Amino acid sequence: MKEDTMNDTAVTGADSVVNTSHLMQTYKPAPVVFVRGEGPYLFDTDGNKYLDFLSGIAVTSLGHAHDQVAAAIAKQARELLHVSNLFHNDLAQDVASMLDSLIIGDSADPAIRANGGKVFFANSGAEAVECALKLSRKWGGGTAYKVVAFDGSFHGRTFGALSATGQPKKKQDFLPMLDGFIHLPYVDVDLLAQCLEQNQIPEQNGRSNLVAAVLIEPIQGENGILLPLENTLAEVRELCNRHNVLMVVDEIQTGLGRTGKWFAFQHDGIIPDVVTMAKSLGNGMPIGACWAKSTVADCFMPGDHGTTFGGQPLALSAAKATLDALLEIRAPETAHDLGQKLREALSGLEGVEYVRGKGLLLGVKLSEDIDASAFTTTALSLGLIANSPVPGIVRLAPPYVIDDTHISEATELFKAALRLHRKGKAG
Numbered sequence: 198m199k200e201d202t203m204n205d206t207a208v209t210g211a212d213s214v215v216n217t218s219h220l221m222q223t224y225k226p227a228p229v230v231f232v233r234g235e236g237p238y239l240f241d242t243d244g245n246k247y248l249d250f251l252s253g254i255a256v257t258s259l260g261h262a263h264d265q266v267a268a269a270i271a272k273q274a275r276e277l278l279h280v281s282n283l284f285h286n287d288l289a290q291d292v293a294s295m296l297d298s299l300i301i302g303d304s305a306d307p308a309i310r311a312n313g314g315k316v317f318f319a320n321s322g323a324e325a326v327e328c329a330l331k332l333s334r335k336w337g338g339g340t341a342y343k344v345v346a347f348d349g350s351f352h353g354r355t356f357g358a359l360s361a362t363g364q365p366k367k368k369q370d371f372l373p374m375l376d377g378f379i380h381l382p383y384v385d386v387d388l389l390a391q392c393l394e395q396n397q398i399p400e401q402n403g404r405s406n407l408v409a410a411v412l413i414e415p416i417q418g419e420n421g422i423l424l425p426l427e428n429t430l431a432e433v434r435e436l437c438n439r440h441n442v443l444m445v446v447d448e449i450q451t452g453l454g455r456t457g458k459w460f461a462f463q464h465d466g467i468i469p470d471v472v473t474m475a476k477s478l479g480n481g482m483p484i485g486a487c488w489a490k491s492t493v494a495d496c497f498m499p500g501d502h503g504t505t506f507g508g509q510p511l512a513l514s515a516a517k518a519t520l521d522a523l524l525e526i527r528a529p530e531t532a533h534d535l536g537q538k539l540r541e542a543l544s545g546l547e548g549v550e551y552v553r554g555k556g557l558l559l560g561v562k563l564s565e566d567i568d569a570s571a572f573t574t575t576a577l578s579l580g581l582i583a584n585s586p587v588p589g590i591v592r593l594a595p596p597y598v599i600d601d602t603h604i605s606e607a608t609e610l611f612k613a614a615l616r617l618h619r620k621g622k623a624g
């Protein structure tokens with residue numbers, strides 16, 4: 198919407214606004230070009246203002262143009278951008294140690310408290326997953342190599358991550374996928390138990406199962422904010438312990454406060470063996486990370502894995518400033534409280550069937566007569582940014598810096614879009 202105005206006329210829709218002729222057609226961007234951001238707001242080329250309740254898909258959790266993050270990036274850019282992993286930089290150790298504390302939290306397990314975990318820095322979510330997959334195979338010592346993943350999951354677009362992904366449509370034009378991936382319904386714990394039993398073998402090299410790892414999202418974000426039953430992760434943890442299989446939790450979308458805990462697995466009071474994260478870690482600076490318990494992480498030797506840019510000073514300066522700021526605003530509690538309010542505000546609206554999710558990662562189920570994808574186009578035209586990862590569901594992942602006013606504003610815009618958007622009326 199134009200700053201200070203909200204009317205029913207679309208501010209987007211002119212295809213001529215964007216020229217994509219030299220870009221591969223992997224995306225179908227909305228015809229709006231953002232040139233500036235400020236907190237939870239974005240501004241387009243015409244000065245229209247939008248309330249960003251998607252945060253670049255759960256990335257800019259501190260909002261746009263965050264002072265501390267911007268200052269840290271600017272300072273680092275003037276000092277040192279990159280030296281390669283042929284040389285150590287202290288920021289890597291600092292950020293890794295912060296992540297380790299956030300993951301381990303107040304774990305009661307003395308072995309975990311004593312040894313903690315270690316981190317590999319990557320440049321994206323998919324790369325963090327690749328690290329987790331390779332680490333699992335290394336840990337498996339050539340004996341345990343299979344990875345159990347789940348239907349509907351999303352782990353990224355590189356070949357390992359795509360092979361793990363449980364969405365056949367995303368893979369069908371790129372077959373064959375990598376060997377060794379098993380997909381089970383999300384999350385059928387009985388089938389998982391059966392699967393692990395079937396893959397049991399007489400012990401070889403300290404491994405007694407052909408499965409090296411169970412890879413699981415605590416909430417399936419790309420599958421419409423789908424939650425497993427309560428306590429499921431604890432049951433998966435127990436099965437992994439029983440069969441000496443790694444539990445790898447993909448927290449790329451859910452991590453760093455978004456669901457009301459630093460990491461979503463903490464809702465179940467467990468600690469995985471391996472955790473992947475990315476999105477919120479740099480508040481927009483591309484960075485991913487794979488954390489593993491030291492006993493697992495130490496399987497990697499120099500030369501086993503690497504990336505030119507991963508863990509470079511520029512990305513880490515953003516990550517450090519982001520983590521400092523997330524700690525300052527008590528991100529998990531903040532996301533929990535704001536999420537509660539947003540959920541309550543949207544739950545009663547006409548056209549909303551229910552709201553699911555945790556903290557500030559919410560899926561709003563619209564009534565059958567509303568096309569959710571077209572609804573998000575309508576919402577955008579009114580000045581509210583959201584998306585629809587699966588039919589019927591609108592995903593909201595606002596930054597943690599919103600307040601009651603932004604929640605009211607978003608609710609009004611959501612309501613206006615609902616009113617406007619009935620099949621045949623808009624979209």
Ligand SMILES: Cc1ncc(COP(=O)(O)O)c(C=O)c1O
Pocket residue numbers: 321322323324326351352353354414418419447448449450475476
């Ligand atoms: C749970 C999960 N894993 C992995 C990825 C892939 O991350 P990236 O797009 O940074 O490669 C995503 C991205 O949406 C994700 O949500």
